[in-house]
């Protein structure tokens with residue numbers, strides 16, 4: 490599963506980067522994906538649930 494960030498909804502809280510700095514980085518008030526390397530073997534569902542504005546979804 491690959492995480493996808495809705496940057497329009499993201500408020501830059503940094504929660505996703507705190508939980509997984511391998512994949513997420515917050516810059517200029519928005520989160521972006523910096524690597525997919527770990528995503529194939531990692532369960533991102535906790536990060537998806539932790540986003541306060543539901544800006545992260547998972548793609549197969």
Ligand code: SF4
Pocket residue numbers: 494498499500501502503504505506515519520539540541542543544545
């Ligand atoms: S947890 Fe959600 S709102 Fe916070 S930086 Fe990540 S994507 Fe943006």
